[in-house]
Amino acid sequence: MKINSPLEAYKYLPQTNCTECGEPTCMAFASKLIDRSAKPSDCPPLIKEKKYTKKLAELERLLAPEIREVVLGVGEKAAKIGGDDVLYRHKLTFFNKTKMFFDVADTMGEADLIERVKKIADFKKFYVGRNLLVDGVAIRAASNDPTKFAAAVKKVAEVGLPMIFCSFNPAVLKAGLEAAKDKNPLLYAANKDNWKEVGELALKYKVPVVVSAFNDLDALKTLAKTFAEAGIKDIVLDPGTYPSGKGLKDSFTNFLKIRRAGIMGDTDIAYPIMALPLTAWMAGVADPVSTSYWETVLASIFTIRYADIMILHSMEAYAVLPEVHLAETIYTDPRSPVSVEGGMYKVGEPDKDSPVFFTTNFALTYYTVESDIAANGIVCWLLAVDTDGIGVEAAAAGGQLTAAKVKDAFDKAGFDLKKDVNHNTVIIPGLAARIQGDLEDALDAKVKVGPMDSGRIPGWMEKNWPPK
Amino acid sequence: MAKKVKLSEVTDMFKGMEILSLEGVKIEGDIEIDLSGLLGGGGFDPMLAAILGQESAMLAQHFGRIASMFGVPVGMGAPAAVGGVAPGVSPALAAPKLKDLIPAKFDVSKIAEWTTQIQEVPLGNTSADGGTRGKQVIVGGEKALPFYFDAPMPHRNQVTIDVFDMRIGLAKAVKENYDEVMDSPGEWAKKNVDKFNADMITIHLISTDPLVKDTSAKDAAKTVEEVLQAVDVPIAIGGSGNPQKDPEVLSKAAEVSEGERCLLASASLNLDYAKIAEAALKYDHDVLSWTQLDMNAQKELNRKLMKQCNVPRDRIIMDPTTAALGYGLDYAYTNMERIRLAALMGDDELTFPMSSGTTNAWGARESWMVGSPLGQDSDWGPREYRGPIWEIVTGLSLAIAGNDLFMMMHPTAVAVLKQITQTLFGTLEAEPVNIASWIEAEV
Ligand code: SF4
Numbered sequence: 001m002k003i004n005s006p007l008e009a010y011k012y013l014p015q016t017n018c019t020e021c022g023e024p025t026c027m028a029f030a031s032k033l034i035d036r037s038a039k040p041s042d043c044p045p046l047i048k049e050k051k052y053t054k055k056l057a058e059l060e061r062l063l064a065p066e067i068r069e070v071v072l073g074v075g076e077k078a079a080k081i082g083g084d085d086v087l088y089r090h091k092l093t094f095f096n097k098t099k100m101f102f103d104v105a106d107t108m109g110e111a112d113l114i115e116r117v118k119k120i121a122d123f124k125k126f127y128v129g130r131n132l133l134v135d136g137v138a139i140r141a142a143s144n145d146p147t148k149f150a151a152a153v154k155k156v157a158e159v160g161l162p163m164i165f166c167s168f169n170p171a172v173l174k175a176g177l178e179a180a181k182d183k184n185p186l187l188y189a190a191n192k193d194n195w196k197e198v199g200e201l202a203l204k205y206k207v208p209v210v211v212s213a214f215n216d217l218d219a220l221k222t223l224a225k226t227f228a229e230a231g232i233k234d235i236v237l238d239p240g241t242y243p244s245g246k247g248l249k250d251s252f253t254n255f256l257k258i259r260r261a262g263i264m265g266d267t268d269i270a271y272p273i274m275a276l277p278l279t280a281w282m283a284g285v286a287d288p289v290s291t292s293y294w295e296t297v298l299a300s301i302f303t304i305r306y307a308d309i310m311i312l313h314s315m316e317a318y319a320v321l322p323e324v325h326l327a328e329t330i331y332t333d334p335r336s337p338v339s340v341e342g343g344m345y346k347v348g349e350p351d352k353d354s355p356v357f358f359t360t361n362f363a364l365t366y367y368t369v370e371s372d373i374a375a376n377g378i379v380c381w382l383l384a385v386d387t388d389g390i391g392v393e394a395a396a397a398g399g400q401l402t403a404a405k406v407k408d409a410f411d412k413a414g415f416d417l418k419k420d421v422n423h424n425t426v427i428i429p430g431l432a433a434r435i436q437g438d439l440e441d442a443l444d445a446k447v448k449v450g451p452m453d454s455g456r457i458p459g460w461m462e463k464n465w466p467p468k
Numbered sequence: 469m470a471k472k473v474k475l476s477e478v479t480d481m482f483k484g485m486e487i488l489s490l491e492g493v494k495i496e497g498d499i500e501i502d503l504s505g506l507l508g509g510g511g512f513d514p515m516l517a518a519i520l521g522q523e524s525a526m527l528a529q530h531f532g533r534i535a536s537m538f539g540v541p542v543g544m545g546a547p548a549a550v551g552g553v554a555p556g557v558s559p560a561l562a563a564p565k566l567k568d569l570i571p572a573k574f575d576v577s578k579i580a581e582w583t584t585q586i587q588e589v590p591l592g593n594t595s596a597d598g599g600t601r602g603k604q605v606i607v608g609g610e611k612a613l614p615f616y617f618d619a620p621m622p623h624r625n626q627v628t629i630d631v632f633d634m635r636i637g638l639a640k641a642v643k644e645n646y647d648e649v650m651d652s653p654g655e656w657a658k659k660n661v662d663k664f665n666a667d668m669i670t671i672h673l674i675s676t677d678p679l680v681k682d683t684s685a686k687d688a689a690k691t692v693e694e695v696l697q698a699v700d701v702p703i704a705i706g707g708s709g710n711p712q713k714d715p716e717v718l719s720k721a722a723e724v725s726e727g728e729r730c731l732l733a734s735a736s737l738n739l740d741y742a743k744i745a746e747a748a749l750k751y752d753h754d755v756l757s758w759t760q761l762d763m764n765a766q767k768e769l770n771r772k773l774m775k776q777c778n779v780p781r782d783r784i785i786m787d788p789t790t791a792a793l794g795y796g797l798d799y800a801y802t803n804m805e806r807i808r809l810a811a812l813m814g815d816d817e818l819t820f821p822m823s824s825g826t827t828n829a830w831g832a833r834e835s836w837m838v839g840s841p842l843g844q845d846s847d848w849g850p851r852e853y854r855g856p857i858w859e860i861v862t863g864l865s866l867a868i869a870g871n872d873l874f875m876m877m878h879p880t881a882v883a884v885l886k887q888i889t890q891t892l893f894g895t896l897e898a899e900p901v902n903i904a905s906w907i908e909a910e911v
Pocket residue numbers: 013014015016017018019020021022023024025026027029030042043044045046
């Protein structure tokens with residue numbers, strides 16, 4: 001973004017405070033533009049009235065993110081990459097989580113291919129109220145045969161995930177494009193040898209394209225600039241991902257340099273970056289588990305330092321789980337609150353027989369406990385104790401979770417264990433077991449120690465509830 | 469309790485169970501769980517939350533060669549005939565829009581605002597400084613974010629491996645490595661150094677917690693002496709996490725290890741930090757300044773240590789708290805990154821090296837639970853491989869954010885973290901790889 005204060009954005013708004021955008025004033029809307037929670041097109045007058053056309057165009061130019069946004073695929077599952085404005089997440093937030101594409105080869109047998117693609121499409125990990133997913137399929141033209149590649153593309157296209165076509169051979173890429181019309185795949189890749197042909201394909205089929213130059217940023221920028229001048233807008237950069245040794249250090253440095261230059265205004269190189277942790281499988285590591293670990297290590301480094309999209313191989317849960325969690329970690333909006341409001345929450349429609357749990361008001365802890373309970377159909381009272389947004393274990397150790405605090409939380413919530421339930425019992429987190437005695441005294445109630453992980457509440461309930 | 473079970477049998481036993489809960493203990497037979505008195509015993513003990521491991525001989529086998537991870541010839545099965553550049557370019561495709569390359573030079577400047585160097589803090593005294601350690605470790609000294617091209621990093625990351633002063637419940641994947649030494653802190657420490665390549669040892673005096681064994685400060689200090697005798701690497705000394713007792717325990721430990729320049733872990737705002745600082749000064753040690761994900765609290769504690777307790781700058785290391793991947797790592801990561809950036813830009817209340825309780829990763833259910841407690845999740849796969857990678861990714865993320873010293877547990881996690889941080893640091897070489905052939909490579 002070229003501007004950073006609401007006042008600067010305000011200049012380009014109609015300034016009528018008509019409230020059509022849902023904000024009370026144009027100034028309030030301008031603030032949302034600056035923190036990127038609204039776009040200029042959310043102001044109806046700006047769009048509808050002709051006299052604002054110029055202002056709208058100018059505002060959109062000023063507000064455009066430093067790193068270009070590129071979309072791959074079509075429909076609901078389309079993957080948007082790039083769009084960042086900062087080098088560190090705390091400065092605003094990162095946009096468009098790093099997209100994880102997993103490889104298939106056009107030399108795979110049909111059954112294997114379909115099974116693998118299905119596995120990619122079906123991967124799911126529940127996390128704080130949503131599912132973490134992986135994003136698409138990278139089809140490697142291992143055969144280097146246009147017919148074989150086109151056949152593989154047809155099969156993969158059926159599942160509807162975004163695709164990356166991987167070949168340095170323009171004839172192969174073209175066959176793929178013909179086989180999957182209007183699917184908007186990403187072409188991998190144009191390099192110093194094939195750039196004319198691959199560039200023409202990108203123009204003709206209107207698809208995004210990767211430019212590739214290994215460990216040569218001048219060459220990479222040259223390719224990107226050449227393509228941009230020819231009218232190709234959707235460009236992704238591949239500076240090379242070396243899997244080990246000095247090559248890896250160089251690759252890390254290249255990612256840092258490209259993103260820094262882009263954020264600082266070098267528009268010729270301000271594009272999304274692609275990493276290939278899959279190269280771990282070429283590094284000569286002896287056994288598959290170690291190799292998969294190393295691939296996850298590479299994925300982690302480049303999730304943190306600026307890859308917007310990556311191609312991976314291992315679909316083992318011990319690879320994919322940490323990878324999707326780290327992308328979520330880095331791209332979670334740091335402006336969202338750390339804590340939930342302290343107080344008594346209902347899970348389902350609890351009554352006087354329902355159990356009473358408590359946990360801390362650290363948002364992550366709270367939502368984890370709540371989803372574990374709700375997902376298992378347990379109806380209960382759940383008290384969020386205000387621990388300054390610190391988790392159970394740390395709060396119990398650090399003195400933010402004491403018997404007095406818990407009693408205070410019950411009092412503040414106006415919840416009376418002797419009246420609102422008929423069992424006068426509280427179940428405390430296993431990790432806060434140390435306060436059991438104190439809490440019994442403070443509340444004059446029965447205190448049962450629950451499991452150390454809320455994932456075990458269902459099993460615990462079977463054995464321990466209702467209390468005898 | 470001595471029945472031996474194979475991995476396959478164990479897996480069979482658990483088939484059809486949604487998750488393994490505490491009840492599973494009985495089933496596993498030879499897996500020893502000891503939680504007596506340890507529930508919630510303090511802030512130090514995420515390992516205690518990791519109840520069960522699984523047969524991990526397979527793991528050991530897989531990682532047997534990890535020390536020479538890249539010591540084997542490269543070039544996995546890429547067919548020699550197919551190069552990176554494709555044949556069969558159709559000339560008909562070439563069109564006028566893309567005629568010539570428009571040459572461009574890439575250039576990017578260094579960050580001018582990074583004006584301040586992080587304090588170098590030595591750990592461990594050799595005979596030259598009046599101690600008995602075989603080597604000294606130095607952390608800190610950076611002038612840029614870790615591994616950045618703006619300025620070379622003067623010292624590599626260091627790993628200190630945990631030792632506990634009593635037998636405790638650990639995930640099987642971890643415990644398998646330590647089982648025979650768990651009753652002897654000295655042997656345990658030795659194994660960490662000799663077998664697992666620990667740069668340092670952390671001795672956690674957890675038995676001093678009044679809710680655990682209430683070991684006296686005096687007796688606990690003997691354990692510290694035992695560890696110092698057993699190994700000659702620098703050591704960190706941890707309390708039990710009990711704020712009433714830790715200052716006394718750490719002071720006594722500091723006294724018996726006088727002159728060794730240990731790291732006292734830790735001073736925090738909720739205990740008598742002055743007493744710990746005083747012991748550090750009197751007996752020649754460093755202080756770990758521990759706060760909970762709060763940069764301002766970190767500044768406050770550092771300020772108090774420096775101004776009120778007169779701790780010199782080269783004796784302070786910070787622990788701004790490590791939360792596990794999936795359980796608050798976003799806060800821990802950003803907290804460290806902000807601290808380091810503020811320090812580089814001149815905030816002299818934050819220009820200290822950082823330490824991470826990376827072991828906290830074992831508190832994440834993904835690192836130890838048999839399967840997901842939520843039915844709709846994709847299969848979580850074998851857990852014996854999830855734990856170490858959870859510890860690696862948690863640690864590596866913080867290494868990139870600016871962390872210097874890692875308190876860790878699983879030998880594989882230690883080996884891989886060292887491999888990657890030293891690669892980015894620039895001291896590890898590997899055979900060059902022809903990545904241009906990745907499209908055809910057999911993977
Ligand atoms: S819709 Fe546009 S003109 Fe109306 S208040 Fe919002 S910003 Fe102002």
